[in-house]
Amino acid sequence: MSLRTRLAAFGFGLKPDGIRGQIAILVLASIIASHIIIAAAFFANRPDMPRPPVLPEPHQLYEFAELIGRTPAAERPQLIATVAAAFPQLELAATTAVARPPNGAWTPHQIDYLRRHLGPDYRVDLAGDDRMVITLPGGDAISARLPPERRRPVLGNPWMASLLIGVVSLALLGLWAARTLAAPLSAFATAAETFSLDSSDAPLPERGPAEIRSLARALNRMRERITTLIEDRTRMLAAISHDLRTPITRMRLRAEFIEDDHQRTQTLHDLDQMGAMLTAVLTFLRDGATRDAPTLIDLASAMQLITDQFADIGAKVAYQGPEHAMAMARPGDLHRAVTNLVENAVRFGTEVTIRLALDQDQIIIEVEDDGPGIADADKDSVMQPFVRGDDARNMDDSSSFGLGLSIARAIARGHGGELSLHTRTPHGLIARITLPRRTPSRAA
Structure with a gap:
């Protein structure tokens, strides 16, 4: 290799x-x-390039001033002349002391440095442009050019x-x-957050490093397998439902010839229950596999329509909310979810209220009843498939199979929201659907 x-x-x-x-x-x-x-x-x-003459820095001038200050007064003129000859750029010379610094004079950084290090026995004043006067102990004074500030590149x-x-x-x-x-x-x-079974989303782009592309391919294959699995399950159950309806229909025809009225009625009731169960199960399994595209609908009108439908059959259902509320949603799915919640509320309560509230970010739909309610410990379990809130009921009630809340929660999650159950005071239950409010598209 x-x-x-x-x-x-x-x-x-x-x-x-x-x-x-x-x-x-x-x-x-x-x-x-x-x-x-x-x-x-x-x-x-570059160190090999010619450099301009180096001027003394403030710390060097401090050493010169301190050395001259410690020198006897008789020897100071000779020492000042020696330092001035060695450092002509400093322009050091003996002078007279300055009575006070000029009023409003700006104090450079170098003078502050000298004042801090020389101590109280020395006095540093700004005499003029680029010059300063240092008063030594004993009253003598020297003048020097103000050292430039050293700036490093x-x-x-x-x-x-x-x-x-x-x-x-x-x-x-x-x-x-x-x-x-x-x-x-x-x-x-x-x-992953927006994954749905309608296969409308484009696959993940396979770009980037090899590891990222491999992860994208694995996620796309997993998505295809999940979608295929759900579709196969739905088709299989649809076929089973279709095949079961034929013998149920034959049994219904044969039940019509039963002479005993009570036995005939019970048999037909059981067959009706079997048919309703097949329909409910197939509806639950199909939910999420084929969804309508969200459209701009009037939620207030949809809630009022559900209220009128239940009022027509004698149920006490009222609507509270705005007269009109436009929002993006799947009308068929949302109608089914709210209808399921109202059916449960009518079954256990005497008065039901549908409330609608919208703000800038979310939509809240509440179905409130005055029934016995659900214990806090059971609120999560009753939204699982085939779990019914009333344990005392038996399968004689063909209208309930424990799928109403499950279908409503699946629809709410399909809209990007959630279904939650809350206790009503003093008694009853509030089923709340919270949905994100999407901005209508131009097509809508």
């Missing part, structure tokens, strides 16, 4: 395809960038160069991580 093949196997080929290879290229690029910065700093401060500072190297390395790493890892992983999380 050649060296290139071995490097490619570990993700270090000429065109790195894996995360390891890309990190190696990134580290190499950071090293090259660091060497470029160091080279730029070197050429900006930005690239000449080793700490600044190290900081630039770190910034460049972190910037390259951050850009790579944001583009290569963060963006695909965010897309995966979004796809």
